[in-house]
Amino acid sequence: MTTEERLYKLEGIVEGVMATLPERITSLENRMDLLRQELKGDIAGLRQEFKGEMAALRQEFKGEMAALRQEFKGEMAALRQELKAEMGSLEGRLGEQMASLRQELKAEMGSLEGRLGEQMASLRQELKAEMGSLEGRLGEQMASLRQELKAEMGSLEGRLGEQMA
Secondary structure (H helix, E strand, C coil): CCHHHHHHHHHHHHHHHHHHHHHHHHHHHHHHHHHHHHHHHHHHHHHHHHHHHHHHHHHHHHHHHHHHHHHHHHHHHHHHHHHHHHHHHHHHHHHHHHHHHHHHHHHHHHHCHHHHHHHHHHHHHHHHHHHHHHHHHHHHHHHHHHHHHHHHHHHHHHHHHHHHC
């Protein structure tokens, strides 16, 4: 086969390819458009799924927060009740001790009028010391309870803050 024949044959092949090329390009463009549409649909579906998941997570988070708030309120109420009970108990014991001291004082006064001056001063000092000690312990216990309550509230606020973040 001569060069001229080969050239003629190549021209035929090129013309054949050129004749089918626009059709193939159109077919590829159509396929690309279909793929674009399919991809857009998939992305839209994923967006919807993501939005649904986010909404579910928000609801779950709100539920957890509400449960934590209720738990916190319950614990605070329980702590208040404990504090009231402890204070009532302390007041009762203080009242009993005061009543006991009054009875002792009356008995001493009745039976020992001769040594009244010395013993009255001594009893007053003992009474003041006991009351000061009781007040000091009561103040310390109150301060300790306040610190515990503040620490518990700070811890709960911290956990709430972490969960909200």
